[in-house]
Amino acid sequence: MINIVKFIDRLTGWFGRAFAWLILLMAFGMGYEVLVRYVFNAPTSWAFDMSYILYGTMFMVGGAYTLARNAHVRGDFLYRLWKPRTQARVELVLYFLFFFPGVLALVISGTKYAERSWRYMEVSVFSPAGVPVFQFKTMLVVAGVLLFIQGIAQVLRCILCIRTGEWPPTVEDVEELEDQLLKKAAAGELDKAQQIAHGRDDT
């Protein structure tokens, strides 16, 4: 069972990390637009469409990745006080009531929506450049399917936790800087945290 969880985490993690790099494309693309507009006085016709397509694609695909890393906001002021087993029991029920119905609706209605768009190879109406948006609308389905798969992994996690009494470890690839520092401090390595803060950790 733990292997299925690991496999799903890797799958959504791969999608999330791969699509995260779109941020660089976005930064350089918009930078290029500003450059050609002011320096060469020749604005592009595609920059605006590009900006929201990249942004939308990014966060939609990243939804499942973020769920796997437990980074979606939750009001956890009571939750964190419970024993792991209680957390898992409550969460298991809530996944079926408040996760799968919404995600399923996203997959089904997203499919209809994307299908319609593919039928006439829809392009953006914001510019004459004719930037295609049918692939962008497909992201609704991709995001829904990834979330659904990740939901299965989360349910299995809950079951594992109910059995063993503790949460199976999540794969941590990156952490917020404050969390890295807090962890170092908690592990009694205050000097290492201080080195990072001084920017002397990798010289």
Add this chain to the structure above:
Amino acid sequence: MTDPQIALMMLGIFILIIFLGFPIAFTLMALGVAFGYYAYFNPSRMWRSYDRAVEAGADNWELWHTWASGLFNNRIFDLFVNQTYSVMANEVLTAVPLFLFMGYIVERANIVDRLFSTIYIAARRLPGAMAVAALVTCALFATATGIVGAVVTLMGLLALPAMLKARYDTGFASGVICAGGTLGILIPPSIMLIVYAAASGVSIVQLYAAALLPGFLLAGLYLVYIIGRSLLQPSVAPKPRDDEVGDVPVARLILMVLTSFLPLAVLIMAVLGSILFGLATPTEAASAGALGGLALAAIYGALTWQRLREAVYLTMKTTAMVCWLFVGSWVFSSVFSYLGGEHLITEFVTGLDMSPLTFLIMAQLIIFLLGWPLEWSEIIIIFVPIFLPLLPLFGVDPLFFGILVALNLQTSFLTPPMAMSAYYLKGIAPPHVQLVEIFRGCMPYLAMVLLAMVVLYNVPGIVFWLPEMIYGS
């Protein structure tokens, strides 16, 4: 039950599930879809194609198929997709990942250390010099990164030990860092204001212009407090002995300012200026800021592959967190208002017969209390929109309201029991620093936030002057 009552039930269930700690975005989505299915339920539409298939004498498989697709023939599904798509194609929110990326890069650029020591040396003759330097560093760094936790932990590791070593009062030293780090969500270009703009429909450019002076006002109040308290009560911030200060030649100081303070200040001003004067959209300015941040990190020799990866992936996580919250919130709130929930709230509030001032105080008090258990993202995306339709009733400008909320949410980082800033600081502070002392140090800043709100209410010109001057009224 009438529809508005059902809407209230929907809100009640939602609050219950928040208490249970389930991811909020998905809770909102599921509740929106479920209650929306009920709200838009239309049997004749649902059975239309099925009845037609029966009349045409279709086979069982065909019948099952039309029956199943009939189940999904409900307008909520169109609404759901449309609301989701409008988050995906939202032209205001496109700036969010870029500003986040800029923040994550700048926070990894090995810049705080230099910044703090430069400002300290420049300010060393002032009373409470180290606290002044800590505040200015916090404010500048928080403005550039917008990530409160990172500012507080980094400064807690750099400035706090330095201040304690200089025999500063523990509470006094902690308060400066906690309050200074939190300024990043108020002073533009802050991400919180973009999120408020997307949630309220107020122009982001106007919001940035409006937030600038209040941001300076609050930072100025903090500064006056620090210097004033150091003068009146020198024991909290003892004057360093001459040999502790050391002598730094002016030329060297100028060089330090040129290499640490100036680049970051120029980056922030370029980003903000190009937005305010209409040279670039916030999204374009944010991408320029991100590129500038990359250049800065490269110059400081901090642009390693590992750090770039971290910044990219963290940007993804935080963007997904904020934007999925929007997806859930927009689905939920459109169903809520379709059921008449919004109307019910408006009627209820009108029935209370409040004066505009009472309404403002009530609204801000509720937001203040919500800040105890919740974070700013949830408050702005989910709860502030409940107040927005009420604003015209009391003649409150949503722009003005937004600035008050931004000020108010400073407190959510500083008030117990869930004061994020204080906990971050406690986490990295030397063991003898007590949480109680940190809270005690934060209290004066809460009073100053309140004072700033009162001042803004009485002199609204502080908010409106700059937007009116740049864009006309």
